[in-house]
Amino acid sequence: MAALRILYFSWVRERIGMDEESVERPAPGTTVAALLDRLADTSPGHGEAFADRARLRAALDQTFVPLDTAIGDALELAVFPPVTGG
Amino acid sequence: MGAALSVRVTTADFDPGAELAALEALPGGAVASFTGLVRDDGGLEALHLDHYPSMTERQIEAIVAQAAARWPLLGVTVIHRHGTMKVGERIVFVGTASSHRVAALEACAFLIDWLKVSAPFWKQEIRRDGSRGWVEALRADDARAEKWKK
Numbered sequence: 001m002a003a004l005r006i007l008y009f010s011w012v013r014e015r016i017g018m019d020e021e022s023v024e025r026p027a028p029g030t031t032v033a034a035l036l037d038r039l040a041d042t043s044p045g046h047g048e049a050f051a052d053r054a055r056l057r058a059a060l061d062q063t064f065v066p067l068d069t070a071i072g073d074a075l076e077l078a079v080f081p082p083v084t085g086g
Numbered sequence: 087m088g089a090a091l092s093v094r095v096t097t098a099d100f101d102p103g104a105e106l107a108a109l110e111a112l113p114g115g116a117v118a119s120f121t122g123l124v125r126d127d128g129g130l131e132a133l134h135l136d137h138y139p140s141m142t143e144r145q146i147e148a149i150v151a152q153a154a155a156r157w158p159l160l161g162v163t164v165i166h167r168h169g170t171m172k173v174g175e176r177i178v179f180v181g182t183a184s185s186h187r188v189a190a191l192e193a194c195a196f197l198i199d200w201l202k203v204s205a206p207f208w209k210q211e212i213r214r215d216g217s218r219g220w221v222e223a224l225r226a227d228d229a230r231a232e233k234w235k236k
Contacts, residue, residue: 010136010208011220062141064204078138078206082223085135085166085207086122086178086198 002075009080012056015049026071032058033067036079057082089154090161093146095137097169102179105163109183114160118190119181120198126173131214135168135177138206149200156196157189164197166205170212196234203231
């Protein structure tokens with residue numbers, strides 16, 4: 001089973017201290033929020049970045065999703081703050 | 087008959103005059119545009135724009151497709167820069183061409199409102215004192231984009 005690639009942007013990337021990481025694929029029913037709970041324990045930076053869920057947004061395979069979405073068979077998860085382009 | 091749709095995500099500056107001329111060459115008779123620049127808020131040196139490369143163009147193309155489905159457009163050009171831009175530099179261009187001025191104006195406003203809330207870019211302020219800070223998203227921007235759902 002392929003690993004899950006996780007990308008970080010903006011201050012989420014800065015707090016975690018890396019652009020991306022690869023994790024063992026969670027069970028398909030695992031939600032983005034549940035995976036973030038698990039990752040929050042992997043380093044102080046992860047804990048800080050994921051502390052306030054209201055400030056986080058996510059995308060699965062380059063499509064925006066709410067944090068309570070199941071990861072399913074997605075290959076890429078991205079975690080970032082609300083966008084500020086334009 | 088497809089409209090001439092062009093989406094570019096680039097670090098390079100662009101020439102709004104040339105972009106407008108290309109839209110004016112279409113047979114519509116109505117062209118509207120918006121150019122966004124780095125605003126000097128007193129103390130700002132530059133903006134750095136981070137983005138999600140594999141998602142950005144796709145996401146902008148989806149917004150452009152929505153505009154093209156909603157209004158009778160002959161052409162749409164969206165250019166969004168990433169990287170570092172100094173105060174006064176151009177960040178974003180939206181241009182629309184149509185046979186109807188209302189379609190051109192409304193589609194242009196729709197596009198920039200939706201780009202702001204759904205294109206994966208993040209702005210970081212680089213201030214003259216050397217400090218940096220990520221720009222917070224504005225609720226007012228969400229509200230403006232939501233209005234187009236009515």
